[in-house]
Amino acid sequence: MTVVMESPRSARGLSYAMLESHSLETRGKLEPSYQHLNNPCILSWNNLSYAVATPKPTGIKTILDNVSGRCAPGELTAIMGPSGSGKTTLVDLLADRISSGEVTGDIELNGEARVAKTFRAVTSYVAQEDSLLGSFTVLETMRMAAKLSLPNSVTSKQIEARVDDVGEAMGLATCRHTLVGDIFRKGLSGGQKRRLSIAIELLSNPSLLILDEPTSGLDSSATHNVMKFIVKLCAEGKTIVCTIHQPSSLVYDMFTNVVVLSAGQTVYCGPRRLMIPHFASAGHDCPTYMNPAEYFISLVNTDFEDHANVSKLMQSYAQSEIRKELSDRIESDRNTLQHLPDIEQPSPSAMRQFSVLMYRNTLNNIRNPGIYWIRLFMYFCLSFMVGTMYLSTNDDLTEEDLVPLLFYVQAFLVFMSVAVLPFFIEQRAVFARERANSSLSVGFMVPRDSIPDYWIWGYYLAFHSYSFESFVFKQFENETSDAAKGILTKYGMEDVDVSRDMIILIVYIVGFQAIFAVILWKFHTGRRGVGGSAGVGGAASTGAGGATTTTDGRTSTSTSQNGGAKATATTTTAGTTTGTAGTGASTKQTGYRMLRSQ
Structure with a gap:
């Protein structure tokens, strides 16, 4: 059987060099230091396996077993399969979102082994669930996301232009002032939320976009509209990989390549247009008026009795020209493609991150009735109940009468703190998304010798410094190992005067007590x-x-x-x-x- 593989050039009419002047990348254009994200990316994975430890007697469970694939600029690669086939695990591995378990095989970018910092600089990942704060409008959400993802060298004017262009390209211009919505207020539809989630990741202008179930929970119309926008991104030269559970016939026809998984193994990986002939050659003709995606997924779903001989289908694919052509292309990428330069995604300054997060959290607390106003009303009512329970009973109170009051007060504090958990979970999901996509950074402890001179006063002012160095010094003082001595040297604690530290801490205690006494005397x-x-x-x-x-x-x-x-x-x-x-x-x-x- 002769197989003709479409290249991205012939299929989409795209050049791997400069993108067309009318594309999304050239509108709201970023400064030159950020243009490396326009680099075309070919993502490939070869003989990729993933296993995790389990309490079963075998101790190992294989999630993925020798799967391979490739996606080039201008191509939309869809990963399909029944539930539990390993679709989400595969995209999480490709997006570098899994840190545990045993991974074998190769994941390459432009024919070169993936380098984490370079990969994250050119990649964005859209999770299956929409992690959005319902108290903000579409414009506010995108504007704050842009400030957290773009470097300081991008001006406010450029940020506004970028937000407007991405919002227009994703069909969000008409709802830019609409609240995202939550359990208290109506807002965007499911399809609009999905497009907003994708738009947030497009603000950093990635060359590679990975999506996990972009149509999850959407009706057929919303699914079709979301996928049309994704196809538009492909037409602009982006490399897109997504998982999809059960696409309609219209959506299926939008794919460039299809990967079919069953029990963690590859049943098919190749061009969508060659999928029907391939399965027909294996003895499984797709009925004329049936959705090909539904038919192929039902064939490989081993949870039910009417499935095909999956092992035979896997063997048929392994021996096909399609599989051979895939291997040849992966090998050719290693020898002919220009590797990406050693780049790192520039990030905004800590001061910008702090100001944006402070503004966002304050505004969210004020706007969200569940976080602020309902809880404030509950506090008022419960405090009023406590106060009136003991109204006009001075002369008859005994010590035992205080016991229920004390229990009520401590229970009140506990239950009121628990009330914020649902909103903490919502904000935690947003934090996890921003942290994973490198929009946020974390702090770390700096040794005293590494603190700049203009900040060293903070070290001596903080009482934690004296307690910390005393703890560390007393812990490792008598240790003779090189590691213990190295720790003391690293933090500049080879010779610590513990007595001096204790005196300083006592002075802090006395000083704070004196200040508190003065406040009581002055105001009470x-x-x-x-x-x-x-x-x-x-x-x-x-x-x-x-x-x-x-x-x-x-x-x-x-x-x-x-x-x-x-x-x-x-x-x-x-x-x-x-x-x-x-x-x-x-x-x-x-x-x-x-x-x-x-």
Whole structure:
């Protein structure tokens, strides 16, 4: 059988050099230092296997077994297969998202072994789930994502142009001021959210885009629209690999290449247009009016009885000209392609990251009723309940009466902290996506000798420095190993005066206690100020005329005469009472009290 393989040039009419002037890369163009992301990328994987340890007697479970494939610029490669066939595992390996387990085989970029920093500089990954904050509009989401992914050399004007161009290309221009939406508010549709997730990853202008189930949870119309946008990206010269569970006939016809997996092994990997003839040669003709994708997936689904002889199909593919042509192309890439330069994705400064994250979190807390306003209302109601439970019961309180109150207070604190967990999970998903795509960086401990001179004052000001160096020094002081001595040398702790550190820490303790005492004396003295007075523990009395307040557990009375009306206020320590002169009214509210000794 003679097989003719389409090259990206003949199939798409694309050049591997410069992209066309009307393409997405040239609109909202980035500065020259960021143009390396226009490099064309051919992604290939050869005899790739992945296994994990299990508690089973064998101890090893093979997820992928000798799978191979290749995707070039302008090509859309779809990875299909039944549930559990290893589709997501394969794209996670290709995207360098798996750090555990045993991986064998080759993953190459332009015929060269993948280098992590170069690979991440030219690649973006779109996960199966949309990790978006529902409190922001499409424009705000893309703008903040751009500021977190593009370097400082990209100006604000260029960022705005890039956001506008990517949003327009992904069909989001009409909903740019629409909220993403969450459980409290309606927002974008499922298809729009998927396009927004893809648009966020396109802001950094990647040459290689990897998507895990881009149509998951979408109806047929939304699926078709999302895939049309992905095909547009291919037409601009991007290399795209995606997993897809059960595409329609229209979506199936959009693919350039198809990979079919079953139980972690390759049943087919080659051009989509040669797939039907290949299976027909193996004795499985696709019915005329049946969706080819559904037919082929049902053939290799070993969970049910009506599947084909999968081993025979694998053997047929392994001996086919399609498999031989794939191997030849992978080998040719190693010898003829120009390798990518040793590049690293530039990142924004720590100050820009801090300012963007501070702005985003503050605005999210204010806009999200579940994070701020509902919890604030709950705090108010529960605090009011606690206060009114012990209203006007001063004389009858006993020590045992405080036990339910103390339990209620600690339970209140615990349950209120748990209430934020659902929103923490939402934000954690966004953080994980941004961290994995190198939009965020993490801090690290810097040894004293490596701290710049203009920041060294922070080291000596922080009390942690003295406790930390004492801990480390006492731990390794008597160790004779080279590793222990190396640690002390690395952190400049060969000779630490522990006694001096302890004295400094004691000075810190005394100093903080003194500052706290001054604050209490200055602001909680119980003396009457203008219009009222406040006592320790929250006791307060206000009125026109004279006032006397005690803070030792006794009761005091303040009486004033104004215009013939009399007001009386009674206060106890740790309670709160307000008396208003001129109204003849008095109120008394008691919270958490100190009881008088009987």
